[in-house]
Amino acid sequence: xxxRKETDIEALQSAHLPSLHPLILDVTKPADVxxxxxxxxxxxxxxxxxxxxNAGLGYPIPVELADMERVRKLYxxxxxxxxxxTQAFAPLLRAAPSGRIGNVGSATGTMATxxxxxxxxxxxxxxxxxxxxxxxxxxWDMSVxxxxxxxxxxxxxxxxxxxxxxxxxxxxxxxxxxxxPLFEQVDKAVSxxxxxxxxxxxxxxxxxxxxTKPHPKTRYxxxxxxxxxxxxxRGLCGLLPDRLVDFIKLNL
Numbered sequence: 687x688x689x690r691k692e693t694d695i696e697a698l699q700s701a702h703l704p705s706l707h708p709l710i711l712d713v714t715k716p717a718d719v720x721x722x723x724x725x726x727x728x729x730x731x732x733x734x735x736x737x738x739x740n741a742g743l744g745y746p747i748p749v750e751l752a753d754m755e756r757v758r759k760l761y762x763x764x765x766x767x768x769x770x771x772t773q774a775f776a777p778l779l780r781a782a783p784s785g786r787i788g789n790v791g792s793a794t795g796t797m798a799t800x801x802x803x804x805x806x807x808x809x810x811x812x813x814x815x816x817x818x819x820x821x822x823x824x825x826w827d828m829s830v831x832x833x834x835x836x837x838x839x840x841x842x843x844x845x846x847x848x849x850x851x852x853x854x855x856x857x858x859x860x861x862x863x864x865x866x867p868l869f870e871q872v873d874k875a876v877s878x879x880x881x882x883x884x885x886x887x888x889x890x891x892x893x894x895x896x897x898t899k900p901h902p903k904t905r906y907x908x909x910x911x912x913x914x915x916x917x918x919x920r921g922l923c924g925l926l927p928d929r930l931v932d933f934i935k936l937n938l
Contacts, residue, residue, distance in 0.1 A: 688713070688722060688741075713741045713767035714759075723774050733782035736897040737775045739768040740790045744842055746872070747852045748865050749803040756852075757804055764808035768815060776823075785828040788896045789816045790889070793836045793907075793916050797923055799935050801853070801872050820904060831896040836909035836916035839883045847876050884909035 688711025689695055698708040709725055712718045726734045743760045745752065768789055779785030794802050795809035813832060820830040844850065853862060853869050862869070892906035907917040923931050 713739075713771060714762050716770070719770055719774050723778070726775070726778060734775065734778035735782035735784070736786040736788070737771060737779060738788045738790070738893055738897070739771055740893075741767055742790065742792075743805075744846045745804045745852060746801045746846055747804065747856075748801055748868065751853075751857060751861050751865070752804050753856065760804060761808055761811075764805075765811045765815070768812065772819065779828060780823075780826050785823075785826070786897045786902065787819065787823070787828065787830045788833055788893050789819075789830070790833045790835070790893075791816070793834060793909075793911055793920070795834065796920065797911070800868055829896070829902045830904075831902050832905045833889060833892050833896065834905060834907045834916065834920075835884075835889045835892075836907075836911040836919075837879055837883050838889055838909045839886050843876070843880065843883075847873070879912050882910060882913040 687698060687706060687708045689698065689708050690710070690712065692710070695708045695710070698706055707725065707729070709722060710718065711722050741763050743763045745756055745760050772787065779787065789812055791812045792805070792809040794806040795813045798806035798810075816830055816832040823830055846852070848854070851869075851873075853865070888908040892908045896902045896906065907920060909916055911919050
């Protein structure tokens with residue numbers, strides 16, 4: 687299990703799970719990725735039969751005002767790191783019986799809203815990447831699944847909303863004033879759905895299914911959006927005209 691801090695390692699070790707091997711892993715650093723592969727290889731003869739790409743960053747801000755350095759960093763973590771980790775672990779997964787990969791996307795990958803373009807576009811890339819990998823690895827009976835969570839309980843909400851929101855911290859007064867009505871609308875929407883967040887367990891249960899069941903799904907649509915099941919909303923948005931969907935999003 688890759689973590690970012692020593693305190694995370696200590697927390698996982700306190701669970702006293704002998705099969706859990708936490709290690710420091712920055713998925714954007716080739717040296718860390720290589721060390722993770724060697725760590726996994728050292729566990730032989732146990733096969734490496736599963737890889738979960740779960741690292742991610744958020745950046746809720748209008749596209750016009752986005753800082754390009756932060757955009758590049760987000761894409762490096764949310765998209766390029768999946769490619770790097772998959773390339774690094776593919777030989778080990780291919781050697782295992784029926785290797786598995788689980789990529790964590792997001793409902794916003796196909797249902798983007800205001801101030802969501804940077805994050806949503808990265809998750810849309812994860813959708814396409816996962817579809818292609820599923821076809822490419824089928825020759826070795828490897829399964830590649832996409833986990834698509836809706837609004838799930840996470841520390842991320844506190845880091846990216848309220849006074850911690852990029853709009854509050856990073857913009858000058860002129861930039862903020864330009865989109866102030868939108869920021870107020872987004873803050874109101876977030877306050878409304880925070881009490882309705884689904885437990886994080888819905889995602890971990892889907893990941894466990896993708897890694898362990900004989901017939902994993904290609905997509906796992908889990909959790910709710912504003913209290914409505916994601917599977918229902920995604921299907922509905924696929925049936926309605928784009929302009930009508932836009933109207934609904936703008937008036938939530």
